[in-house]
Amino acid sequence: MVLFGPSGCGEEFVEEGHSGILEVPAWIKAKGLDAYEYSFGHGYQMSTEKAQLAGEEFKKHDIKLSLHAPFYINFANPDEEMYAKTQGYIYTGIKFLRAFGADRLIFHAASCGKLSRDEALALTKARFIDTFDKMEQEGLLDDLILCPETMGKTQQIGTYQEIVDLCTLNKHLLPTFDFGHINSLEGGSLKTKDDYKRILDYSIEKIGYEKTNNCHIHFSKIQYGAKGEIKHLNYDDLVYGPEFDGLAEILIEYNLSPRVICESMSTMPKDALIMKKIYHKMLDK
Numbered sequence: 001m002v003l004f005g006p007s008g009c010g011e012e013f014v015e016e017g018h019s020g021i022l023e024v025p026a027w028i029k030a031k032g033l034d035a036y037e038y039s040f041g042h043g044y045q046m047s048t049e050k051a052q053l054a055g056e057e058f059k060k061h062d063i064k065l066s067l068h069a070p071f072y073i074n075f076a077n078p079d080e081e082m083y084a085k086t087q088g089y090i091y092t093g094i095k096f097l098r099a100f101g102a103d104r105l106i107f108h109a110a111s112c113g114k115l116s117r118d119e120a121l122a123l124t125k126a127r128f129i130d131t132f133d134k135m136e137q138e139g140l141l142d143d144l145i146l147c148p149e150t151m152g153k154t155q156q157i158g159t160y161q162e163i164v165d166l167c168t169l170n171k172h173l174l175p176t177f178d179f180g181h182i183n184s185l186e187g188g189s190l191k192t193k194d195d196y197k198r199i200l201d202y203s204i205e206k207i208g209y210e211k212t213n214n215c216h217i218h219f220s221k222i223q224y225g226a227k228g229e230i231k232h233l234n235y236d237d238l239v240y241g242p243e244f245d246g247l248a249e250i251l252i253e254y255n256l257s258p259r260v261i262c263e264s265m266s267t268m269p270k271d272a273l274i275m276k277k278i279y280h281k282m283l284d285k
C-alpha cells in the first residue's frame with residue numbers, strides 16, 4: 001500500500017491553532033494521512049530528547065516518519081574539510097533517525113560547483129562508497145534507509161539515472177524520486193503514465209523491484225525555467241505540473257508501495273490528501 005503524507009504542516013496547522021512537533025502526529029492522523037517528513041534542511045535545531053518525545057507520538061498514531069537532512073550536504077565538494085562536514089550531517093541524521101524511531105533519511109547528494117559533471121559524479125561515487133561502507137561496517141545502518149534525491153536544477157547531481165546508479169553502491173541506499181524536480185529538469189516531461197513508467201523501469205532494471213518498491217517519493221508542482229527548478233507551487237496550479245494521475249496509474253499497475261511525501265508550497269497536507277484520493281479512486285476501479 002502506498003503511504004501519503006506532507007513535508008511540514010503548512011498554513012492549515014497554524015490556522016487551526018496548533019504549534020510544535022508534538023501536536024503534529026495526532027493532527028496528521030486526523031487528516032486521514034499516513035506519513036510525515038520532518039525537515040532539518042536548515043540544520044539540526046532540536047534536542048535528541050525532544051526528538052524522542054515526538055517519536056513516541058508518531059509511533060502512537062502510527063504515522064511513518066522520514067527526516068530530511070540539511071541542504072548543505074555536498075559529496076562533490078573537493079575540499080576534504082567540507083567532505084568531513086558532509087559526513088557529519090549524515091552521522092547526525094542517523095542519530096536523529098534513532099532518537100525519533102524514524103526509518104529513512106532523505107538528502108541531496110551533491111552539486112557540481114567548479115567541477116565538470118563527470119568529475120563531480122566520480123567524486124560523489126567514490127565518497128558514497130567510502131562513507132556508506134564505513135557506516136555499514138560500524139553497524140550504524142542496520143534497518144535504516146538512506147535516500148539520495150533526484151534534483152531539479154541543472155548544476156546539481158541528481159538526474160534520475162544518476163540517483164538510481166548511486167543507489168547501486170550500497171544496500172541501504174534507496175532513491176528519492178522527486179517527480180516535481182524531474183519534471184522541472186526535463187522541461188515539463190511528465191504527463192502520461194508512460195513518462196513515469198520510463199523512470200520506474202530504469203529503477204527496476206538497475207536496482208531491482210524490492211528497492212524500487214520501497215523507494216521514497218516527493219511530489220509537488222514546481223515552477224521551472226531554462227536552468228530547471230524555480231519554486232514549489234501548490235497542487236491547484238494549472239500551468240507547470242506534474243499531475244499525480246499518471247504516477248498513480250503506474251504505481252497500481254506495478255503494485256509498488258513507496259511513501260509519497262507532498263512538498264507543496266503551503267498546502268502540503270491538503271495536497272497529500274488529494275493525491276491519496278486520486279490513488280485510491282483508481283485502485284477501487
Ligand SMILES: [Zn+2]
Nearest residue numbers: 068107108149
Ligand atoms: Zn529535498
